[in-house]
Amino acid sequence: MKENIIxxxxxxxxxxAATQLQKLGLTPVIIEKSNALGxxxxxxxxxxxxxxxxxxxxxxxxxxVKDIKTYLNTEVTDIQRNADGFHAVLSNGEAIDGKAVVxxxxxxxxxxxxxxEYGYGIYNNVITSLELEKFFRTRKDERxxxxxxxxxxxxxGARDVKVGNTYCxxxxxxxxxxxxxxxxxxxxxAEVYTFYMDLRMFGPGYEDLxxxxxxxxxxxxxxxxxxxxxxxxxGRLVIKAEDTLxxxxxxxxxxxxxxxxxxEKNKSIDKIQQQLGVENNSDGFMxxxxxxxxxxxxxxxxxxxxxxxxxxxxxxxxxGEARSVAVEVFNYxxxx
Amino acid sequence: MDFGFxxxxxxxxxxxxxxxxxxxxxxxxxxxxxxxxxxxSCTATCTAGxxxxxxxxxxxxxxxxxxxxxxxxxxxxxxxxxxxxxxxPRGINIRKILLDITR
Numbered sequence: 090m091k092e093n094i095i096x097x098x099x100x101x102x103x104x105x106a107a108t109q110l111q112k113l114g115l116t117p118v119i120i121e122k123s124n125a126l127g128x129x130x131x132x133x134x135x136x137x138x139x140x141x142x143x144x145x146x147x148x149x150x151x152x153x154v155k156d157i158k159t160y161l162n163t164e165v166t167d168i169q170r171n172a173d174g175f176h177a178v179l180s181n182g183e184a185i186d187g188k189a190v191v192x193x194x195x196x197x198x199x200x201x202x203x204x205x206e207y208g209y210g211i212y213n214n215v216i217t218s219l220e221l222e223k224f225f226r227t228r229k230d231e232r233x234x235x236x237x238x239x240x241x242x243x244x245x246g247a248r249d250v251k252v253g254n255t256y257c258x259x260x261x262x263x264x265x266x267x268x269x270x271x272x273x274x275x276x277x278x279a280e281v282y283t284f285y286m287d288l289r290m291f292g293p294g295y296e297d298l299x300x301x302x303x304x305x306x307x308x309x310x311x312x313x314x315x316x317x318x319x320x321x322x323x324g325r326l327v328i329k330a331e332d333t334l335x336x337x338x339x340x341x342x343x344x345x346x347x348x349x350x351x352x353e354k355n356k357s358i359d360k361i362q363q364q365l366g367v368e369n370n371s372d373g374f375m376x377x378x379x380x381x382x383x384x385x386x387x388x389x390x391x392x393x394x395x396x397x398x399x400x401x402x403x404x405x406x407x408x409g410e411a412r413s414v415a416v417e418v419f420n421y422x423x424x425x
Numbered sequence: 426m427d428f429g430f431x432x433x434x435x436x437x438x439x440x441x442x443x444x445x446x447x448x449x450x451x452x453x454x455x456x457x458x459x460x461x462x463x464x465x466s467c468t469a470t471c472t473a474g475x476x477x478x479x480x481x482x483x484x485x486x487x488x489x490x491x492x493x494x495x496x497x498x499x500x501x502x503x504x505x506x507x508x509x510x511x512x513x514p515r516g517i518n519i520r521k522i523l524l525d526i527t528r
Contacts, residue, residue, distance in 0.1 A: 206512070248514055249514040250515055250516035251512075251513075251514060251516065286462060286463075286464045287462075312465075313465040313469065314464035314465060314469075315469075316469045316470045317470060317512075329469045329470065330465060330469045331465025331466070331467075331469040331480070331482070332465070333463055333464070333465040333468075333482070336480070338465075338468050338469045338471070338474050338475065339469070
């Protein structure tokens with residue numbers, strides 16, 4: 090079993106890395122702490138920019154890993170380096186040896202209640218982007234009751250020194266516009282507003298989505314950061330922002346407010362990460378060896394990183410990194 | 426003879442001759458004046474801004490566009506409540522900067 094590659098995390102990055110490593114003739118083993126593979130993306134309904142069903146992508150990924158040894162509901166509790174590679178002890182009492190370790194541990198969603206001024210957990214009609222995605226899948230959420238006016242707040246827990254996250258979370262802009270369009274599909278009579286600081290449409294088809302949002306869906310994008318949310322006598326939400334392009338403070342009454350929560354590094358891996366000697370960047374995400382030519386190498390020999398454990402990333406970014414980490418691991422194992 | 430025609434003065438901001446004396450002095454003790462991303466949180470939450478033109482975001486711009494007198498006039502609206510400082514996502518110490526401008 091010396092050729093095992095230990096992959097920690099069974100989300101998009103972990104599954105895709107395992108798939109490619111298997112094709113390269115190695116034996117990946119996926120260790121997933123939750124009760125199912127798929128990670129965050131399995132909770133998503135549609136993907137930006139073109140409204141593909143997330144399920145179609147994820148089910149292909151499931152299919153690819155069906156013959157790969159996978160531990161569910163299992164965490165690595167201890168990991169030690171030895172002459173042959175790594176020895177990992179699992180929470181189910183088993184132990185596995187591996188030539189290399191791939192950290193594909195992903196992200197945690199920013200806890201929206203930390204931005205208390207947005208009222209999540211205080212006001213009933215403030216929800217998160219993830220909860221809205223669940224509504225699109227199930228069409229069930231008692232807080233979403235035929236809203237007439239809907240607002241989206243960008244950069245919740247991102248670009249915000251007050252919560253310690255100064256980075257841009259990359260995917261929330263595009264997700265907000267995607268979800269705004271979908272809300273118009275579900276509630277054609279509703280007015281939909283998004284409150285942004287900059288709209289970062291960085292990828293192929295993303296700017297087209299922005300255009301579609303304006304032209305076909307009549308979503309209003311207002312440049313200003315929401316700074317306060319309160320509730321009026323009727324239980325509707327009152328928000329305050331500055332309409333910075335118009336240069337005046339603005340108040341608006343809404344029936345539903347959606348918070349676009351940022352990505353933070355998944356901290357449940359911190360102990361194992363420490364044992365492996367992989368450090369964090371100042372933004373709290375894992376450090377890679379080099380941001381251009383060593384993006385999948387950690388600074389520790391035999392320890393690799395892929396996906397959103399190193400920075401916020403889109404699904405195509407993550408899949409790309411998962412494929413490149415497989416090549417890095419393959420080269421490492423063969424040159425050892 | 427006066428036909429009622431005249432040349433309109435240029436409405437451009439003259440960046441070639443912009444006076445940054447106050448802004449640069451401010452920057453020495455408050456380097457964070459450069460970090461504003463014009464999100465408008467300060468203006469939105471401003472107690473004075475509910476009733477007047479007060480906008481810290483615009484004051485910073487005025488100081489960088491040779492409109493110092495306008496900026497100083499606007500600052501008089503401030504009641505130093507400090508809510509802007511609480512909401513600023515860049516952590517700019519707005520209240521201190523406003524005091525420093527008038528000093």
